[in-house]
Amino acid sequence: MSDPRGNLRYCFTPLVSCIVDTPEAAMMGCVRGLTSHVTMATYKNYGDAQRHESRTAAVTLSQLASIDCDPLLVEEYFTACALFRLSGVSHPYWRDWPFAEPSRFFTPEGLHHWHGEFWSHDVQWCIRGLGDAEIDFRFSIIPPITGLRRFPTGITTLKQVCGRTKRDVQRFLVVVIAGTMSPDVVIATRALMEFRYMSQAPSLTSASCDQIKAALQEFHHHKNAIIESGLRRGPTTSAILEHWRIPKLELLQSVAPSIEQVGSPLQWSADTTEHAHIEVVKDPASMTNNQNYSSQICRSLDRDEK
Structure with a gap:
């Protein structure tokens, strides 16, 4: 293409952001399940309070290059990839894309990463802590506020919950559980809420990033109260879980670094x-x-x- 002076330039379209949910990101990042596509963390490290080393393009490509096996021998190649927790994709589409860096272009995605995590985990902790009837009652008696949605029948019977509904529930959840659950559980829930709201700001500064990091650290400081209260349970068996193997929780560690690299996450929402x-x-x-x-x-x- 021509520049303002009329000179021809050989240009490349930069890969700034890939707006996808976690399973698709893992597939494109060439990692298998229970492995972060942004950092070197695995499911055993998802609950750590610090961010792990970035999973750079150089790291992934060097791991693929070190596998001495023909990719056409699918089963053998897949087994060989297990050492590095790779998915078996031998030629990532971004491998020869200039300046493409997976740890950067897999940007935080608010709709699935934040609001999805909120409904799948935060809300479920609160429902178990208060009980279906109590939390529905508390939501039902919230006075009408112009511009805000009401939940006259509560939230436990909602079907096909969309992103808009999840945002509406977020407005009231901390108030609903305040004074009824363990103070540490309330603080942890409120810290994640602050993290989400601050991360959605259209304009962010270095001070904002510090506040976002502080909110996440506050959650990690109080999160054990959630397990100690028996609120973290399996979605199907309802068995008490004593770990934090939540992929989207680990991804929160990469929000502040992403803001510093490519700007506000609000622009990368799905x-x-x-x-x-x-x-x-x-x-x-x-x-x-x-x-x-x-x-x-x-x-x-x-x-x-x-």
């Missing part, structure tokens, strides 16, 4: 693309006869464009 599911899938699907969805959805979209 809200826009996720909302497209409503416009191009759910709404057209509601006009079908519930048979052969794909063809009818495409026909509906074609008609809308004409």
Whole structure:
């Protein structure tokens, strides 16, 4: 392309951000499950209070190069990758992309990483601590506030909870549990809430990053109270868990470094693309006869464009 002076320049599009959820990021980062795609942490280190060394492109590519096995021998190659907890992908798409750095372009994604973690973990801790009936009652008696959603029947019976609903619940959760649960549990929950709210600011400074780090450290300082209270349980067996093997919890350690490298995480949210599911899938699907969805959805979209 030409620069302002008319000189031809050989340019490369920089890979600044890859906006994906955790499973897709792990797949593109060439790591297998229960392994961080941003740092060298594994599931055993997810609950650590400090950030582990970055998983750089050089590290991953050197590990792949050291595997002396033909990738076409799938089973043998996959077994050989286990030593480095790699997924078995031998040629990452970013391997020859100039300046592409996985530890940087896998930016924090608020919709899935923060709000998803909030609903899957924070809310569940509070429900177990108060009980379904009590937490629903407390949400139901919150006075109406203009501009804020009410939950007249509580939150435990909500179905298909979307990002908007998760944000609405976040506004009230700390107030709802205050005075009824262990002070350390309330502090830990509030610390994560502060972390999310501060990280979503459109403009952030070095002082903001320090506050974000401090909020996360405060959570780690008080988090053991959640396990001691028996609030951390398995999603299916309800067995008490005494570990912090939560991938999205480990990813919180990379938020402040990412802000310093590529700016506010708010610009890397998947809200826009996720909302497209409503416009191009759910709404057209509601006009079908519930048979052969794909063809009818495409026909509906074609008609809308004409």
